[in-house]
Amino acid sequence: MAAESTPGPGIPGAPGPTGPRRRARGRRRKPRGRRRTGVLVAAWSAAGIVVLGGTGAGYVYFKLNGNLRSVDIDQALGTDRPTKVDDGSQNILVLGSDTRSGANDKLGGGTDDGTARSDTAMIVHVHEGRKKASVVSVPRDTVIDRPACTDADGDEHDAASGVMFNSAYSTGGAACAVKTVESITGIRMDHYLEVDFSGFQKLIDELGGVEVTTTQDIQDPDSHLDLEAGTHRLTGEQALGLVRTRHGVGDGSDLGRIQLQQAFLKALVEQVKDVGLFTSPKKLYDVADTATRAVTTDSDLASVNSLVSFAGSLKGIGPEDMTMVTMPVQYDPADPNRVILAEKQADSVWKALKNDERIPRSATEGTATGEAKGVVSAP
Structure with a gap:
């Protein structure tokens, strides 16, 4: 597929920091390596905490509040941001991350060096009235110009051109990731929510697994996944393998x-209402405890x-009310293992979100897809 030929915001227009980029030849090879990820789940389960009344309620709230970690995005980024729009809609940047230490190290096989990486990024736009949501996934392998940013510790990081999108998080953490997304989209992120992938696995197990149907066999030794075509109730380990796999389906890319x-997120949203949280206070507490340990949020x-x-404002949104797309991209002609923004089509996505409108189908027509659509669905 042809790439966009004109550089623009978020697209490198000059050689990167490691020298000029060269056009690659031959077939697009499947990238290797272990990847980590996570999805938005904590908010829906946290909503059920309100039923934990009685004499232990104070302790429960104190305990769960103590689990939460937060980042003061507003203080780190200051006023040099897109204008906050007061039209009843909200934009939330959701990241899935790993810290390569502790439980994450055991799951991912990485090195216990304390470094962190974000391999999943979703812009969740909740429309006015809280009845619908649009979700835009940002490929980690997108080549961008990263803006200068200040992290939550006050350390400043220089701008960089021709780097991968997920370098923003590994360079300056949550604040730099938010700054980069706002630079690409021109849209202010109202909230930030991060889920680590060891917590994701535990949460799926607490929920009793998630049922999905696969239309083909999926085998990927890198993510320890081996599924035959058919319907499965995935354990936490299998669910993590599914959302991490890239070699077992499609063209082997991040797309x-x-x-x-x-597809997995839609299945999860469909089933989280039916796991008995509201009839079993103990199960509810266990899920809420795991969920609040797994997330990092903005200060608000x-x-x-x-x-x-x-969460209460989102509880009316079901899978049928969610429009999910991938940020419009094309394979990078300079490196077939990377993608670049399809600027004109991406602009139509950002315009729709700014105007609180549905994303038009034309925004993703003819863009790179990864060729895995329809492989997984809710049964």
């Missing part, structure tokens, strides 16, 4: 993995009360 993640969401309020 195919994104399509699996989107950093309490159980705030999460409950936020």
Whole structure:
């Protein structure tokens, strides 16, 4: 597929920091390596905490509040940001990450060096009225110009051209990731929510697994996944393998993995209402405890009360109310293992979100897809 030929915002227009980029030849090879990911789940489960009344309620709230971690995005980024729009809609940047230490190290096989990486990024736009949502997945392998940013510790990081999107998080953490997304989209992120992938696995197990149907066998030794075509109730380990796999489906790219993640998220949203949370206070507490341990939020969401309020505003959104797309990209002619923004089509996505409108189908027509659509669905 042809790439966009005119550089623009978020597209490198000059040689990167490691020298000029060269056009690659031959077939697009399947990238190797272990990848980590996570999905938005904590808010829906946190909503059920309100039923944990009685004499232990104070302890429960204190305990769960103590689990939460937060980042003051507003303080780190200051005023040099897109204008906050007060039209009843909200934009949330959701990241899935690993820290390569502790439980994450055991799951991912990485090195215990304390470094962190974000391999899943979703812009969740909740439309006015809280009845519909649009989700735009941002491929980690997108080549961008990263803006200068200040992280939550006050350390400044220089701008860089021709780098991968997920370098923003590994360079400057949550604040730099938000700054980069706002630079690409021109849209202010109202909230930030991060899920680590060891917590994701535990949460799926607490929920009793998630049922999905696969239309083909999926085998990927890198993500320890071996599924025959058919319907499966995935354990946490299998679910993690599914949303991490990139070699077992499609063209082996990150784009195919994104399509699996989107399908899995819809299946999760469909089933989370039916796991007995509201009839079993113990199960509810166990899920809420795991969920709050797994997430990092912006300061405005950093309490159980705030999460409950936020989740309550989303509880009417079901899978049929979610429009899920991948940020419009094309394979990079300079490196077939990377992608670049399809600027004109991406602009139509950002315009739709700014105007609180549905994303037009034309926005993704003719863009790179990863060829894994329809491989996974809710049964």
